[in-house]
Amino acid sequence: MSFDIVIHNGTIVTVNPDFDIIEDGIVCIKNGRLERVESRSAGYLLPEAEEIIDAKGGIIMPGLVNTHTHLPMSIFKGLADDLPLMPWLNEHIFPAESKHIKPETVRLGTFLACAEMMLSGTTTCCDGYFFEDEVAKAVFDSGMRAVLGQGVIDFPAPGVLEPSDNINNAVRFIDKWHDKSPMITPSIFCHSPYTCSEETLKKAKDAASSKKLIFQIHAAETKDERNRILSEKNSSPIKYLDSIGMLDNDTLLVHSIWVDADDIDRIANSGAKVSVCTESEMKLASGIAPVIKFLEAGIKVGLGTDGSASNNDLDLFQEMDSTAKLHKVNILDPTVMDAKTVFKLATIDGAGALGLDHEIGSIETGKQADIIIIDVNRPHLVPMYNPVSHIVYSARGSDVQDVIIAGNVVVRDKKILTFDVEEILERASLIGEAIKSDFS
């Protein structure tokens, strides 16, 4: 049998149920899927393939899964920092969005974000924003895999000036992208329990449920939100969402920081998933999500970067590192959130949070070929005692050498093959100049 791609000469971190690590491993890819995952035995002859990739002693691992992004906001990264949430939103982000978020800037920002994500080893992302059809077209062209949700909010928003049209708009997006490509799964993204009415939430959830799609929502992000919902609904945000039927297997709760024991039980019992955006939550000072309790309760948790404006990067390697370290220092116990646990959050658990763990998140025969190769021949990665420790605590996104998504090589030797990054950078610089001039 001849394969499309054979990868050899690397250590495979499979992230299979036994978390097997295969030294001197071989991965064979055909028609976008993993056909063989094995160790090189004595006298092993490499099978024939269209392309042989030498991992040069590096790490072969599943592509990373970013469970929460606002991709087009890449054009706003570093526009404003170190501010309280409301001035940051009202004086900087919302005015910039209102003036500059158009189909062409959404497309540009999405390509910019995809370039950053692919070059730092992310192969799947979950997004929620406006003009999501433009996001979807750009993500599709980039070669990435994604769950993409049209934003729903009960205020005038980019591309949805009339809030009463927000659900129809989202449904049109779903109808257009449902079953269009195995790479793009449509979704609905409701902004929050305090910016969407109960009626809006129910309609949105119904629209998602009717096609078994992911319903995303920011929930229990800030103390203010919790206090507000407690005051208005006499319930915590999570209890309120549960009481109106929002929580089930296909619900992805983003942040979920201000939760109590009852909230955690409700999430666990409903089967809802949680996306934790550690670095964004640190930078915005939202708080520390009880990730250890979530995992103890059996809740599926994925990592997200959040949008570039509040992080300010899309690098999941840094997110793994920060997540491990923050929870250790938060409860003064260095044994919690060990490297393996955090590595799973960024791969198989993140895939599970998006309902895609039957297809991605690990290197196992039959799964999609979403694989990245880490160059370890660098001073900060030599010597290597444990590839999982290296990935979480020592590696950076810039150590990603090659990226394969659905069996296609999309990054080779740290260069993107699927679109013209230089052109995107030139155009992003120009839009940056225009945005900057508004604030100077």
Next chain:
Amino acid sequence: MSFDIVIHNGTIVTVNPDFDIIEDGIVCIKNGRLERVESRSAGYLLPEAEEIIDAKGGIIMPGLVNTHTHLPMSIFKGLADDLPLMPWLNEHIFPAESKHIKPETVRLGTFLACAEMMLSGTTTCCDGYFFEDEVAKAVFDSGMRAVLGQGVIDFPAPGVLEPSDNINNAVRFIDKWHDKSPMITPSIFCHSPYTCSEETLKKAKDAASSKKLIFQIHAAETKDERNRILSEKNSSPIKYLDSIGMLDNDTLLVHSIWVDADDIDRIANSGAKVSVCTESEMKLASGIAPVIKFLEAGIKVGLGTDGSASNNDLDLFQEMDSTAKLHKVNILDPTVMDAKTVFKLATIDGAGALGLDHEIGSIETGKQADIIIIDVNRPHLVPMYNPVSHIVYSARGSDVQDVIIAGNVVVRDKKILTFDVEEILERASLIGEAIKSDFS
């Protein structure tokens, strides 16, 4: 006048007292020092120079200052993680040190650490370890600037098997390196108030003070240490050190996490400095140092990575990012530890913590030419609204393009010019294999 090096076509973040940012800036270097720092005016002609460096629109900034390292421990990075402190030390680090720390491995580990630091924009470090003479020779050969302290501890240690010889050993190191080179400043590094007797501490401090050198000590690192010193000395660690005359302008307290208001007053009043190692302190779950209170009290604070075995990297860009974010989330206020404050900790304040701020830490006429250039033409750094935000929140060590130390180009286009990195990596891999086999 002809210069040795002229750098142009970049944004200079000077870190001078006014924190001036010079767009389209020019830096002229002669005999290792900064002769001119200015903006390109209309009709400006570049001066003559041996070498013209085009920053290509990037950021020109002072080299970063790492105020706490154990450089040779680079060969142990990732050897053991996610363990309580005592098993980590007693079952992994101490046995590995006891067997493998020899002059040649110290030299190798130091070169490995210098490669990682230089490639990620650190131009000055402060180290404390054993066989420090080997550390000094390797740092000198690498072209880095450093404050280097021979380790003092009242137990048998690598190279000092007889503890009663520890002070003499440290004094010999000081005598050898004092006034030998402007690049290397000797120092004494006492391990801690619980591993050095009062007599040892006093002798060490006297030896440092007699030559106006930095006295380094881990202090108030863990809750256990505080409780132990409280029980043994009826004082907090800081109060104890103060009471025996250890605190003055030339003392660098490392960590200083478990301190109370009286301790902070004592540090401030004595003029002692603090090195905060955010990521190491997070990973080892030691606690969160009250950096904001230190700064309010007027204490000079620098950032350190700590040794590679407890971080696990030497990248000060990540350290800046984590330090800003950790303190924001810790007190739930996004306005604290803003990008400018953190950037100063990693440059001019770190230089001050080492008593070197008259020479390094900013780009000002007359100072040493310790400069790094950041390549911003990358997806994660476009567009650029604010270079300081980009440095702290978006850039990684791998974005450093060129590094100049004392007017010498030591890194050009991300390649080290001063020693053979490939040979170091090969030898580090081999020692890694040997260490690994001990634990398998």
